[in-house]
Amino acid sequence: MVSVLILNQIYYLTRSEKLILDAGVVIYGFISFFLLFFFRVLVKRTYQIINSTISIPSVYALITSRADILIWEGLISEHSDSFNVVGFVNLDDQKMLTRIHNLPIYTIAQLKESNSIAKSIIVSDEKLQQIKDNNNSVLAELLDLKLKIYKLPKIENYDSTTSFSSLKEIKIEDLLQRSPIKLNNLKLSSLYKDKTILVTGAAGSIGSEIVKQLVPFAPKKIILLDQAETPLHDIALCLDKDYPQLNYEKLIANVRNKKRLREVFTTYQPQIVFHGAAYKHVPMMEANPIESLSVNFRGTRNLAELSTEYKIERFVFVSTDKAVNPTNIMGATKRAAEIFIQSLAKQDNQTTFITTRFGNVLGSNGSVIPHFKKQIQEGGPVTVTHPEITRYFMTIDEACQLVLEAGGMGNGGEIYVFDMGSPIKIVNLAHHMIRLTGLIPNKDIAIEFSGLRPGEKLFEELLADKETTLPTHHEKIMIAQATHTYDSSQDFQLTKLLEFVKQNNINESLKQLKQLVPEYQPIDVNDFKVSESDPNIQKIASYTEVDKKN
Missing domain, CATH: 3.40.50.720 (NAD(P)-binding Rossmann-like Domain)
Structure with a gap:
């Protein structure tokens, strides 16, 4: 419009007449502007309406x-x-x-x-x-x-x-995730920077996350050790893609093979060890007790002894809440490993031994979350062992952050217990996961109770009955003051247990394990069978009616 007015004025100065009246230029200009404006709005709105009805x-x-x-x-x-x-x-x-x-x-x-x-x-x-x-x-x-x-x-x-x-x-992890953890990054950086760090079970859920969380602290090299070939290959591909600057080695090895482990220590000279390799599935270990002892106890012993021999600075052992008043082989073998770690910590050596103990990890390999997801994808039913069964949960990143933090604490021999929050009913977890998919529990997806499996507790514990805790500088990490204080009399029991395990003598190994861990009391799952007359089932049935109404 301004351009037309200028041209009109120039034409008037040269020819003494105007092409169009100035008032007409203004009027036509405003009309054109509003027509174009409303045309753009119309096109945009039409596009929005068409797309909203389609995609x-x-x-x-x-x-x-x-x-x-x-x-x-x-x-x-x-x-x-x-x-x-x-x-x-x-x-x-x-x-x-x-x-x-x-x-x-x-x-x-x-x-x-x-x-x-x-x-x-x-x-x-x-x-x-x-x-x-x-x-x-x-x-x-x-x-x-x-x-x-x-x-x-x-x-x-x-x-x-x-x-x-x-x-x-x-995801369900988002619903259960608690406030972000505050780490002492300055202290951890001084502890892990430019160090060669060995992580066993590095292809597992916990091990692989520990590796990833070590990366920001710029270690000199990370040694990834695992016996599982394909998962180790997968984590290596992930590291190559996400952390191309990371200096690492991937090693196939079994923690039961002390000769092979010695080669690893001699070749790479690690300064810090995170030991996460273990057999963890309770029912599977109940059926294979000697294998549980061989990996969880003997494997831990092999690594801990070599750590002392090679003067490792810190040895961080990843234990479990199932080691508290264990009712299954897996928990008892972990408790036996804890006792051996404590025995080494009592000796005068240069290695600081740290034990971390926490509950279930959301989304870890073989945990209840992936199992429920698969059952929901297949249309159900979702199977829960018992209507009253509860577990402590934390996310993988939260657990591993606390492991790294605990690894920088203490003088050796401490068992660090993590704040797991409140226990969660597994049946409630199943309800949440079904609702997250937009379905209704017991209407679209059925929930069934299968009964406790061998060695399974209704309630997990993080501390033994008479244990107390001491605070640390981190609000989510406490020190467990175990009543089962290590004494020299347990040396003989530890030695005999190792001998029987090496001989694959199941009966004698179990007898010796019960002497070493007297709180180990296997339970009879028949005491917890689920029947239709169970009042808990009636309670679940009432939940079902509410779900159906919704």
Whole structure:
């Protein structure tokens, strides 16, 4: 319009007449501008409507404060082609607005009463953590509405490529994850930097995560030792891709073979050892007790003795809560290994021996989470051993962070117990996992009770009955003051147990194990059989009726 006015004025100066009246230029200019503007709006809105009916998912957006409104206003305008926000869910007690972008704002109660047109809700990562810290029942209510919950990336990670397809659906680990752990990075860096570190069981869930979490501390070299060829190859491929700068060696070796382990110590001269190699499946070890003793006890002994011989700076042993008042072979063999570690710690040597003890790890190989996921994918039923069975859980990254932190503590011989939070009912875990898939427990996916397996407890313990704990500088790590204090009389028992294990003498090995670990009391699973008349089953049945109504 300005250009036309200028040309019109130039023409007037040269020809003494105008092509068009100035008023006409202004009028026609404004008409053209508004026509173009409304045409662009029409095209954009038509595109949005077409895509929303074809492929763009309809979602709710969760808000907890006025600040969230500003974030979502920007996201809606920038990413309207990725997800179609049809409403907002407000968790703030104070009344905010009634509509945003001409979209309704619901409370959870109103959402229950409305005919939901969206099947998903998007929650920012920061808000998800706040909800879990303050009121985890909100997430359960959202799951009851059969809404899939997606996590929005952190604000600093937003970019033009953010879309609904790239959003991550929350997992059971997200629901159970606790507040982030604060590590003493300065101290850990001085401990692990430029060191050669041996990690046994490096292809397993715990071992591989320890390796990954050691990377930021710039070790000189990490030795990955495992007997499982394919998983070790897989973790090596992962390291090559994600940490190309990492200097590491991958070694196939069995911790039962002391001669092979000696070659490893001689060749690579490790300075720190994280020992995570173990047999851990309780029912499997009940059927193969000599193998459990051979790996969990003898293998640990081999590594610990070589660590003393080669003057390793620190030896960190990964134990388990099942070593407390053990009712199964796996727990008893781990307790026997703990006693041997304590015996070495009592001696005057240069190696600092540390034992870490924690419960179940979410998502680890062979754990209940992958098992339930597979059963849900296959359409059920989801099998739980007993309606009252509970377990302590923590995520893999949380467990390994605490292992690294504990590895820098103590003077040797301590058993460090991790704060596992409150125990979780496995049946509740199954209910949450089914709801996370948008299905209803005992309606879409059945839950069945199979009865306790050999050696399995109803309740796990982190500390023996008469044990107490002492605090450390880290709020989530305590020192267990074991009542089963090591004394020299146990040397003979440890020696005899090793002899019987080497001979593959099952009967004598078990007899010696019970002498060494007197608190080991196998249980009769028949005492915990599940029957239809069990009041717990009746309680579960009442839950089922509620689920069916929902």
